[in-house]
Amino acid sequence: MNLQQSEGSAAAAIHDDTLMQVVMVGLGEEMFALDAELVREIIDPVPATKVAGSRPFLPSVINVRGNVIPLADLRIRFGMPLRDNTAETRIVVIEIMVGGDPVLVGVIADRVYEVTEISKADVQQTPRVGMQWKPEFISFITKWRQEFVIVPNLERILN
Template sequence: MTTASSIAGTELGTESMQVLMVALQSELFAVDVGLVREILDPVPVTEVPGERGFLSGIINVRGKVVPVADLRKRFDMEIADTSIDTRFIVTEIDFDGVPTLIAIVADKVLEVTEIPAASMEEAPKIGMHWRPEFIRFIGKWKDDFVVVPNMERIFN
């Protein structure tokens, strides 16, 4: 583990991180709780003609139009039907200095937890089937590895 590396303002090995644990298929992802605004049960999604590949449409969140992103598409994963466990995680991500709400589809929301600083490592340069620039770092949760995505890079 490299402690001198800096990932999106967090020095690896120096600070723990509060995250929302979510499942996309059988993979575990951790979303920085600082980005999460709320978690919603699935609502109807309005499709938008010509949308980007991983943006599946828009939803109404208390009168605001919010784009819906399916990270399974962005990470070239198989798309599953909505289930009783499916949730929309409404996040606020900075786009060119403008805070923007985006709902992310999760197959299941597990819990809010902390990833200890000692378990954070840079994504390996080989052996990953995801683009490394989309991965902020890899952490350990219980006995599993968990991917902490770099949301700003995924959406910009």
């Protein structure tokens, strides 16, 4: 390998470290980028069963291919107004770590836009004031197509 190839490989490695593959989803008027490594599948809404005594943002469970998984409504966790499902509503099934164990959770999305890459190089500081959400719920904020996009910390939100 010559030096030029080595430098090109190093530049590619640095470039790859700054990009993150995400699934872009909408909740209300807000745009969120979910780490694609956490996403297992995206499904149409299915019937949900309410669970007595559950947390308000995890009100029910759904059956996904024979697996009973909790269904999270992040709008409740973020203090956003509730909405009825529409033709664009989807459930994003993610896998997060809870107590050191992997757990599947369905997350309601008002719409799923696309799978894309965002740059970690454009990370913006999370404001401590003026936001309706707890700062610990946000991993970081970055730009995508000239818009600010929130990358939520799903493990903190759902634990």
